[in-house]
Amino acid sequence: MELALALARQSDDRRQFALIMAQLGQVYLAAGQLEAASEMLHEALGLARGLGNAGLSAVLLNDLGILLASQQQYADALKIYEESLSLAQTVSNRPLAIRAQINMAKAALQLGRHQEAKNWLDLVLGQLQELDESHDKAYGLINVGLGYQDLRGHLGKLDEVLLLESAKLFREATNVAQHLGDPRAASYAWGYLGRLYEAERRYQEALPLTNRAVFSAQLANAPESLYRWQWQTGRLLTALGQLDDAISAYSLAVETLQPIRQEVALGSEGLHASFRETIRPLYFELADLLLQRAALTEGQQYSEPYLLRAREVVELLKAAELRDYFRDECVDALQGHIEKLDLLSKTTAVLYPILFADRTELLVSLPNGMARVTVPVTADRLTQEVRAFRRLLEKRTTREYLPHAQQLYNWLIRPLEPSLAAFPIDTLVVVPDGSLRTIPLSALHDGKRFLISKYAVATTPGLNLTDPRPLRRTRLKVLSAGLTEGVQGYPPLPNVTTELQALETLYGSHPLLNQAFRSSSLEKEMQEQPFTIVHIATHGKFESRVEDTFLLTFDDKLTMNQLTRAVGFFRFRDEPLELLTLSACETAVGDDRAALGLAGVAIKAGARSALATLWFINDEASSRLVAEFYQQLQKDPSASKAVALQRAQVTLIQDPAYRHPGYWAPFLLLNNWL
Structure with a gap:
């Protein structure tokens, strides 16, 4: 498609160019690449308007409305849909006019304008009844039925009427779909009818309807429909015991x-x-x-x-x-590693906390198998405690964090103590869920000491995503880079000098410092030499959208994709990158999606492990901890990366000036802990 666009740019056929841009915009929209979609659709719309092509303009406006709605800009979307409707009516494109009005009803519903939404749906229904049997009619009936369902509870006495009307429309849609020989449309019609009965707790009646939806989806070879109705079948069977x-x-x-x-x-x-x-x-x-x-x-x-x-x-x-x-397949699981990891060590336990609405489940992999403990604390209550703990951890002048550290310990660790005590466990690997990604479990407290004083603690997004081989200790080659100067409005990082000097002393690395630290120079170094460790000491931000996540270089911002490309050179060598260290990054407080990005940075970048910070510490403590971590790795070949980090953190805890977890706890060892 992009090649076709490049060729169209060179031709004089502006109509063809506009059509290709419109199609490419729709592809980007379907792929969730909203910025690229917006750019293409707006440019195509400008061309279509310049050509006086009202039909294409109407289609593009409808797509732009969908884009705005996906960004929760419903009022703006509504205006765009109105314009699309007007043009669709001008060129007598009734199916597009119907789609625009259905989208207007959806936007009005999101804005709380319920009567307006119903008016649009009523209008569409009248127009659908005038259509011949067609795919547009089948899907139109389904969409109006769904719209009426969504309005229930918002229009007072009309609830029962809306319920009956929805059921009638879904049944009518099944008839249209069957008449057309369209099993995909039939699967949605039967499935949504089953869902309507499910919502009314009429499970026995919902089950055969859902079975018909499953059969139709299988007939249509439509997995995007099939999984919904298999899931619905599961819910109904659960309700039936x-x-x-x-x-x-x-x-x-x-x-x-x-x-x-x-x-x-x-x-x-x-x-x-x-x-x-x-x-x-x-x-x-x-x-x-x-x-x-x-x-x-x-x-x-x-x-x-x-x-x-x-x-x-x-x-x-x-x-x-x-x-x-x-938003890519970079994280394909390393197949078959989970059993190997279970057998790797008799001194490692892997903890899966699972936050359900009504309780918290603790699953733990131990040397003799699985254990499970149910804790009577809801996801909301636990998340509330997590957020308070996370907020107070950065207040280094108070101990207000301590009650929260102890409460979380009592919920997440204390119930497992008898199981853990039965084995010589020295390392606890956590696969965190939800809000637990935003805190360092190493800073939980049993009333006498921090968890890190008892166990080395590592975090992994999942065992299936972890390459289980231990760190290769021979011929370690380190690339270090960082900023001590303030650039692009960010403050200087004076302690980075100490950090990089420690690496130079230990491994003989020559850092890319300040002006030498650019995206191009980092990429060039990685392309030319087989490094074992890459250490980057610069401002970094992990956001809820991967597009907004970056590491600061002297003249630019290094995106996740650029970092992946640079580290990707190692994939074609005998040894991949062992460790990626990001010693001055931060994630937004309480943003577990941003913390997910941090947790996955090693996997995305193609490194076996990452050492990174949850929040930013512009302090000597950071450089001391990093230097101690690398010293432990070098002087004790038997120490895993997790144990090396534990020793470095305990060293800081033993210094009264740095005992507060605000100094040492933000450092997380991610993915491979060996």
Whole structure:
């Protein structure tokens, strides 16, 4: 498509050029690349208007409205849809006019203008009844039915009328779809009718309707529809108390979703649907069912398969979350490593805290198998405690963080103490969930000491994403880079000098400092030499959108994609990059999506491990900790990276000036801890 665009730019056919730009804009929109989509669609619209092509202008305006709605700019979207409608009516494009009015109803609903939304839907319904049997009519009826469903609870006495009208429209849509031989449309019509009955708790009636939706989706070879109805089947069977059958249905839904999750997360109409709404609940509900089933099974040997399957589902979710954040397939799991990791060490435990709405589950992999503890604290209550703890950790002059550190310890670690004490565990690897990504678990406190004083602590987005090989100690080659000067409005980092000097002393590295530290020079160095460790001491920000995440260089901002490209040179060598250190980065307080980006930085960049900070410390403590970490790695070949970090952090704790976790806790060892 982009090649066609390049050729069209060189031709004099402006109409063809506008059409190609419009199509490329739609592709970007469907892929969730909203900035690129906006640029293409606006340029194409300018051309279409210049050519006086009202039909193409109407299509482009509708797409721009969808783009604005995906950014929650509903009032602006509504105005754009109105313009699209006007032009569609001018050129007598009735299907487009209907789509524009349905989109106007959706926008009005989001703005709380419920009667206006109903008026638009009523208008569309009248127009649909005049259409011959067609795909546009089938999907139009489904969309109006969904619109009426969404209006329930907002228009008082009309609730029952809206319910009956929705059911009638879905049934009418099934007739149209069957008449056309369109099983895909039929799957949506039957499925949404089943969902309507599900919402009314009429589960026995909803099940056969949902089965018809599953059959139609299979007939259409439409996985983006099929997974929804397999999931719905699982929910209905759960409600009917048929737990084993429900688990089977959920498992089929996950299996169907795996190859298409990226497309599904973007939404079927190019409208970016939140991953948390469309995909995460499926995995969570299946894990919940498996844990419930394990609880009903007496004896570890019988419950263990359910716990292992629950862990596997959580692993699939973790990989899907990272793919969603980075918007690419860079995080394909390293297949088959999970069993190897379990067998790697008798001194390592892996903790999966799972935050459910009504409780918190602690799954832990131990040398003899899986253990599970249920903690009666809701996700909301735990998140509230996490946010208070995170906020107070940076206040280095008070100990207000301590009650929260102890409360979180009591919820997340103390229930596991008997299981952990049964083995010589020295390393705790955490696969955090939700808000727990935003805090360092090393700073939890048992009333006498910090968790880091008992265990080396590492974080990984998932065991399936972890390359289990230990650090290669021979022929270590280090590339260091950083800024001590203030650039681009960011303050100077004077302690970076000490940090980089320590690396120079230990490994003989010659740093790219200040003016020498540019994106191009970093890329050139990595291309030319096989480094084991890359250490970057500069301002870095991890944001909830990967596009806004960067590392500061002297003259520019290094994006995640640029960093990946630079580190990517190592993938073609015998040894990949062992460790990427980012010693002055930060994530927004309370933003667990930004913290997800930090947790996945090693995977995205193609490094086995990363050492990075949750918040920024412009202090001598940072350079001291980093220097101690590298010294521990060098002087004790038996020490893992996690143990080296533990020793460095404990060294700071033992210094009264730096005992506060605000100084040492932000450093996280990410991914491979060996």
